[in-house]
Amino acid sequence: MDLEHGYFLTAGNRIHLYGNDEGQWAIVFEKNGYQNRAARAEIELNYIGNCIGYSIEKHGEINYISNTHYIVLIDGDEFKRIENKEGSDLETFEHIGEHVKDIKIRNQFVPFNSNYKDYEKAGIKLENFDSGRRLIGFGDLLRYYNEINPSLLYASEDEIKMHIPKKLKKIMTIDKFHYDREILPSKQETYKMIAKVLVTRDSSYWKPALPFNNHWSNWESGNM
Structure with missing residues (x-):
């Protein structure tokens, strides 16, 4: 799981651990956010x-094997529908129109809050435009x-276990959890404890001492 991916503006992330008495085990890393090259919001597992x-x-005669699965949250058509269409080029690029009332996430419409002050209260820094408008960006929304x-x-649990x-x-x-992309997993407290939990199938071994830093605000992502 990469929390600093340049093409993926991270919003949330989790780690799921599975195991049984027969020795089978699995780790599923989950993150969600805005994929700026594909112009969609998605979950990456x-x-x-x-x-x-x-x-x-299968592409032609070549088989591509992957351990990654994607689930679309907001597709490109929906982003086109809600994208701001008034103002400068910057204001109409990956920003939501002020008069949008709701946004389709998967198969449900969710009310859209256009009050920029609520986003700032949540620690989200919005882009400042010369016009003075405070528009909500696609990534800000997530x-x-x-x-x-x-x-x-x-x-969902069914999706995770696909x-x-x-x-x-x-x-x-x-x-x-504590995340550090510069240190090998075998040297990190987080992964050592994950291994212990998987071997014993006992969640009580999850006793982190290092500070949690996996929140999106601690990392630069989606900036390419």
């Missing part, structure tokens, strides 16, 4: 384990939902 049903895509209603952006055995038992979900 990364699978690691010894019982993964890897996805296979981060705001992550703050006020994160379950709206989460994958590439692992259905009967594999969940041990725990980790919402807050």
